[in-house]
Amino acid sequence: MSSCCFPNAVLHRSWHVLAVVLTLTVVTEVEAVSPELEGIACRSVHLQYQAPKGLAFYNEVTVEESHEGTYFCVCGFNMGYYGIQELQRGKKLLIFSVWDPGNQNDPDSVDVEDRVKLLHQNEDVRIGRFGNEGTGGQSFYDYDWKIGETYRFMVTAEVKGDRTAFASHFFHPEKKTWIHLVTFERNSKGAPLSGYYAFVEDFRRNRISATKTRRAQYTQPWVKDLSGKWQPITQARFTADGNPVMNIDAGPEPEGFFLSTGGKIKNEHTPLRDLMKMQPGPRPMALQKLP
Numbered sequence: 001m002s003s004c005c006f007p008n009a010v011l012h013r014s015w016h017v018l019a020v021v022l023t024l025t026v027v028t029e030v031e032a033v034s035p036e037l038e039g040i041a042c043r044s045v046h047l048q049y050q051a052p053k054g055l056a057f058y059n060e061v062t063v064e065e066s067h068e069g070t071y072f073c074v075c076g077f078n079m080g081y082y083g084i085q086e087l088q089r090g091k092k093l094l095i096f097s098v099w100d101p102g103n104q105n106d107p108d109s110v111d112v113e114d115r116v117k118l119l120h121q122n123e124d125v126r127i128g129r130f131g132n133e134g135t136g137g138q139s140f141y142d143y144d145w146k147i148g149e150t151y152r153f154m155v156t157a158e159v160k161g162d163r164t165a166f167a168s169h170f171f172h173p174e175k176k177t178w179i180h181l182v183t184f185e186r187n188s189k190g191a192p193l194s195g196y197y198a199f200v201e202d203f204r205r206n207r208i209s210a211t212k213t214r215r216a217q218y219t220q221p222w223v224k225d226l227s228g229k230w231q232p233i234t235q236a237r238f239t240a241d242g243n244p245v246m247n248i249d250a251g252p253e254p255e256g257f258f259l260s261t262g263g264k265i266k267n268e269h270t271p272l273r274d275l276m277k278m279q280p281g282p283r284p285m286a287l288q289k290l291p
Helices: 008-028 285-289
Strands: 045-049 054-065 070-076 080-086 092-099 117-121 125-130 136-142 150-160 163-172 177-187 197-202 214-225 230-232 235-240 248-253 256-261 275-277
Touching: 045 248, 045 256, 054 070, 054 080, 054 256, 070 150, 070 214, 080 150, 092 163, 092 177, 117 125, 117 136, 125 177, 136 177, 177 285, 197 214, 197 256, 248 275
Parallel strands: none
Antiparallel strands: 045 197, 045 235, 054 150, 054 214, 070 080, 070 197, 080 092, 092 136, 117 177, 125 136, 150 163, 163 177, 214 230, 214 256, 235 275, 248 256
């Protein structure tokens, strides 16, 4: 969610809608209908992973088709989200955000003690706060990711009494090492990671964007459970936002799942809200290179 190319209100409104939709889908498996999005934007499509509470969440993404105004969320969780965006004129980056507790709209109205706190910032990362439908801390790391390349992400959680520190990590392909980008801490009532998800979103929303296909493979999702054991995630439910269009699709892939939306996509693999299963591969090599 970057303010450099698109209005903040549009970006944060879309995120608020997503948060509501995810909550509704988890509880009732019913999406909030948003017919006003038809013909304006591609339908947002999600993978809701079935996994236990944890201390770390690892996932990989390979973007197969993208267009301006696309967010490929890779490591979404109960209190934040982490992934890659394509903005305008080829600008690409990584974004990691954590919500403040509560349902405020104005980031300046949140009491200082209730705000997300910054504990770590890589020298190449930009930090800010967001508002307009939820508030919190956000970070941006410029990185020119490529179509067809696989990128590896991880979020870790350290519970400290009533607070939890959530950290974003990126396995840098060129440097062949993990980079610790940001750590945000918030009042979590002592909760670790849970509610894992990934998704593809069109936040350009200019009608033309609705005609463009977006597709990505999400592979090797793993969770480090509360006992410290790494285990693969083998199941994900296919859900979507309230946009009523059906040019969306999802399905199992070797060691993961794919998501696609927009353009001439047809829903020919997995019906909406179905639970998908896949066969996991061996533990990813990147997890053996943790610092």
